[in-house]
Amino acid sequence: MAPADINETLTSEPEAVRRVLDDVRDHISDAPGFAAVSDMSQIVLGEILNNVVEHAYRMEPGHPIQLSITFEDGGLHCRVIDDGVAMPNGTPPNGGMPELDPSQRDELPEGGFGWALVRDMTEQLIYSRRNGQNHLEFSIPQPES
């Protein structure tokens, strides 16, 4: 039997994101067979929820974010809904990994890694804007063993 779904509503503060990530980790650690996606889900959900806080809500605290996670055979299916501003151009960033040259210390990138990590660890990422809300759905597949 699949583990019970996770449904959380949080508000738009980094500390709230942090608490939800702890909750999610505790839930997933109780789900047999999902240990391998637990680490990836921490990274992916951290990036996506913090993006909502920073960009959709522009660091204004107190706004709602809904997170739901269902356990599927191949991994986790996640949905994040918020009432913030839409993604620029109506689409999530493509998220190529920033170029870096180790010999150019002054030029090393300090940002641009978030969406690259998300794109790397997710599949079937779909964004839509409906009724003034951002809907983001994606799967976090089990690593191939």
Next chain:
Amino acid sequence: MPLTSSDHDHAQVVHVEDPRLDASIAIQFKEDFRSLTAGGGDVILEMSKVEFLDSSGLGSIVAVYKALGPDRAMALAGLQPTVEKVMTLTRMNTVFAIFPTLDDALAAAASPHAAE
């Protein structure tokens, strides 16, 4: 205070005391690191307590590395698997010398040429 510091013969060790190096503490991390390391010398960032590193936390590590200036080395030690995964995926493992334990990093600092 998410950081503490200890002095060793060949490097200063900065210990991250928080299990999450993420957006919620990235700014404080940068400020505390800069004040702790104002004295000069090479630095080892000891991360064995860090269970989670996100892109903001990674950006803050890069920022303090750049702020040290061109003549001061910075190595990373004690990375947990999730942190190491982020370092590998972003190719930051090609920028920083990464050691399994603090002892390994200290040994390399004591004989920098043997590690090359």
